[in-house]
Every structure is written in C-alpha cells, then in structure tokens.
Amino acid sequence: MTNIYDLGIQGSVLTPSSSTYNDAIARHSLTSVLHPSYVIYPITIPDIQVAIQFALSNDPPLEIAVKGGGCHTSTASSSEGGLVIDLSRFNKVVLSADRASVVVQGGALWGDVYSTLAEHNLVAVGASVWFVGVGGYLTGGGYSSLSGKYGMAIDNLLQATVVLADGRNVQCGGDEEPDLFWAIRGGTNQFGVVAEFVLKTHPYRPALVGALVYPGTDLPKILDLTREYLKTQLENSNLSIMFTRSAPHFQPGIVALPYIENDDGEAEKRVAPFRTTITPVFERIGTAPNYNVFAHGADATLADIPPRSVAGGALFSEAWDDVISTAFREWVTFTEKEEHKRSMMMWEFNPRNKIAEVAEKDTAFPTRNPHYHVVITASHSLPESDAPAREWVSKMATYIKSMNTERTGVKFVTPTNFSLGSDYDSVEEVFGKNLSRLRKVKAIYDPKKVWRKGWAIEPDPQ
Ligand SMILES: Cc1cc2nc3c(=O)[nH]c(=O)nc-3n(C[C@H](O)[C@H](O)[C@H](O)COP(=O)(O)OP(=O)(O)OC[C@H]3O[C@@H](n4cnc5c(N)ncnc54)[C@H](O)[C@@H]3O)c2cc1C
The missing domain is CATH 3.30.43.10 (Uridine Diphospho-n-acetylenolpyruvylglucosamine Reductase, domain 2)
Incomplete structure (x- = not known):
C-alpha cells in the first residue's frame, strides 16, 4: 500500500x-x-x-x-x-473585481465570508452564526436572516467547483454540468467535495438587531404580537422567538430576536410593540454595523453551552398558538432536568415569499411551499444523555410536523440542516420528491457510492 x-x-x-x-x-x-x-x-x-x-x-x-x-x-x-x-485550512475568501460575487473555498466559515465582505460594506446570504461552515450549510440549502429578501443561500450560488469521486475537478453553474449544479444545491455531500462556491454579494444595509427577554408566562402575549407582526412583516427582516433558560436563575424564558434593516426608523416602529405592549425584563437593541457583528451576537450565550448537543427541527405553516404553547410546555418539562436545562427551541419567522419564488424542481432542496421553521437543540454533558436528548428532539419535531399535516394537508420534509441525522430521517424524508432525480444524478457522478456518509443516495442508472 x-x-x-x-x-x-x-x-x-x-x-x-x-x-x-x-x-x-x-x-x-x-x-x-x-x-x-x-x-x-x-x-x-x-x-x-x-x-x-x-x-x-x-x-x-x-x-x-x-x-x-x-x-x-x-x-x-x-x-x-x-x-x-x-x-x-481550505478557507480563502476572495471578492471579485466587480464586487458582485465572492469566491469562497469549501472549508470557510460564514465569519470568514462576512469579515471579508464587511470591509466593502457587502454581505452574502448565509448563517446567522459565524462559526457555521459554508460547505455543509450551503449543500443543505441554507436559511438566513436575509432569506426574506434574497431567498435561500443556494438561490445565491452562481457557480461551484466540485472534486468528484473519480478525482476530476469540475465546474458547475451557468451552462456547465447542470445536473451537478442542481444536485449540490440541497443534495448535501453526496456528489463530491465542493472546493469552491461562487456566491452573489449584496449591499449590506445596517440592521436593527437585538434580544428582548421575557418570562415564560408571557408566551401567549408574545405569540399574539408575533402573529400581528407577521401580517405586515417587511421582506428585509427576520424574527426569531427562542425558548431558553438563561443564567443566573435558569427559569423558563423567551427571547425575541429581531433582525430588521433599518430604513427611516421603520425597524424601531416594527419592534415597538415588543417593548411597550409587553415589557421585557431585559433588552439589548442596537444597529449592527455589518453582518459579521450580527453573526457574533450569540457568542456569549453559546460560550457556556454544554459540549454535547443534538439538533433537529421542523417546518410549519403558521404560528399556531396551541402548537407552540404545547411545545413550550414540553420544553419546560424536558429542561427541568439539570442535565438538559440549556436545551433550546428557536422559532424562525422569515418572510416566506422569496424562497417560494423558486420552483421545487429547480434545485435539489425540495421545499418551496411557504413555510417557517423551528430548530430544536438539546444540549447536555453526559454521553448517556444523548439517547434521551435525541428522542426528545425527534418527538418535538414529529409533533410539529404532524400538527402541520393535520391542519394544512401539507407534509413538509425535514431539511438536512435541521435533521438529527440519517438514523432518524430517511433519504425520502429529507429529499422528498427530488429523491428520484438525485438518484439519477448520483448514478452519473458517483455510481460506486464513494460518498456515503450522511444521507446515502442509491444511484439509479436508468
Ligand atoms: C450554531 C448553529 C447555527 C446554525 N444556523 C443555521 C442557519 O441559520 N441556517 C441553516 O440553514 N442552518 C443552520 N445551522 C445548521 C447548519 O447549516 C448545519 O449543521 C450544516 O451542516 C453545518 O455545516 P458545516 O460545514 O459546519 O458542518 P459539517 O459537520 O462539517 O458538515 C455537514 C455535512 O456537510 C458536508 N460538507 C461540509 N462541507 C462540504 C463541502 N465543502 N463539500 C461537500 N460536502 C461538505 C459534510 O460532509 C457533512 O455531510 C446551524 C447550526 C449551528 C450549530
């Protein structure tokens, strides 16, 4: 050898x-x-x-x-x-001469991208947390606080360079290798190592960002306000509602996290009901001078999260009071155990139309039906807590998905970025109706299944 x-x-x-x-x-x-x-x-x-x-x-x-x-x-x-x-270490980020796009190597973190673009007052559509990898996030679709305005992160991917299983290094995007370009936009790691992504850049507009903290007992009022807010939500905004227990008391709490581009003081007006109709016990609100600053906003919170975590999630159609309140009660019960007390649920309310403008068959990411999403993260210290944590995350995700199907008839997939893994969610569950084309493209680019970590797609040579 x-x-x-x-x-x-x-x-x-x-x-x-x-x-x-x-x-x-x-x-x-x-x-x-x-x-x-x-x-x-x-x-x-x-x-x-x-x-x-x-x-x-x-x-x-x-x-x-x-x-x-x-x-x-x-x-x-x-x-x-x-x-x-x-x-x-393959993480260079290079802005194009015309500044309309940025070439990002496959191992870069979003913070690498944001910090480079911040120098030019630009941004790319990416994760809200700086240490998330561009590679996994993008090949899984990628929801962003900017998705209301620019769609999924993959909708802003112009081109990519992929090292295939047979060792070839190919470019896709535009007229080149259309099947491969389709497949890497949601088909995860199943087609090769994406060595370079070419992403569209956008001008950064200073955004009002903040954290407004309420006791858990305020949930009904927060949900009323949220539904009201969503009726006229601006496209250039995002609202996250997080269930969390914060130091020093670790009582059940709710944090509203707005991200709103602040044109003519409009953002302050939009946030005002969350400050006056109900009064937060703590608030921190400001303008993020660039997206990198915003992406570091959770650093202090994440610094003392226990070392083991399992994350899952679900898509849903509306901010239903009873579903979210039931989830809250379940979360309170689960996090009463000391070992699980740092577990969180994050309900993400992005304006939905931009994502829905792309047809479901146009990229491998299979869900364009208007939706919101919730991320469920169980964090703990002991290996023996992994199994109960996964069971709880899975139970919560299944509950939300099944309530959605019951109420709307729509059965959403589970995006890979919010899946517990292939042991929990099958290829059918994560790729949905795009699985059959993914299998055909797999037969072209990886017939011997060299890439079989994660959601292993069976090649279909038909
Ligand atoms: C704190 C936090 C915040 C998050 N925020 C968001 C969010 O705002 N929106 C969202 O959609 N998701 C979010 N996620 C989920 C995140 O997108 C997924 O966990 C994603 O898989 C992370 O990518 P990674 O490269 O860091 O992961 P890794 O664990 O390194 O990789 C995940 C998968 O991607 C593959 N992969 C990675 N890079 C490449 C590449 N270059 N070529 C081919 N395959 C590759 C890996 O093989 C693996 O299968 C968040 C996760 C965390 C922990």
Missing part, C-alpha cells in the same frame, strides 16, 4: 499517533466525534484529489468523510477508521 506521506500532499496529514489528533477529530458537538485512521488538511485542490485516490486505493477502500465547519450534530463529517478530508 502507498505510504500517505509519499503522496506530496502540501497540506497536513494526521494519524492517531499525531500529537494534535484529538484536536483534529473535535467537532462543534462531541456527539459528532469519531476516530478516523487519517485526517487530511488539504490546502490545494490536488491535495483533495490525492486524498480521495489514496482512500480508494486501500483494500478495502477507506470510507471518506468531508468536514466543513464541523457543525452538524450527526457524524456525517466524521469517520470511524476511515479518512477525513478536513477543509478547515
């Missing part, structure tokens, strides 16, 4: 005997940590190609996992005994 150190990889190669191996296998959540035989940090596209060739030349071939920001709480970016291509 070839010695991996003889392959001329310009980045680094780590094995379990390397002194930094434990850092290399770390992830956002300890639930995602596995023990690969090799961790490769490519710094060039040939490094990625060589890593793939090496893994496949083993007998039997090594499983290959690709890590972007390491934020998914499943083990999709890790491998037990295989080879991990860790893109974290």
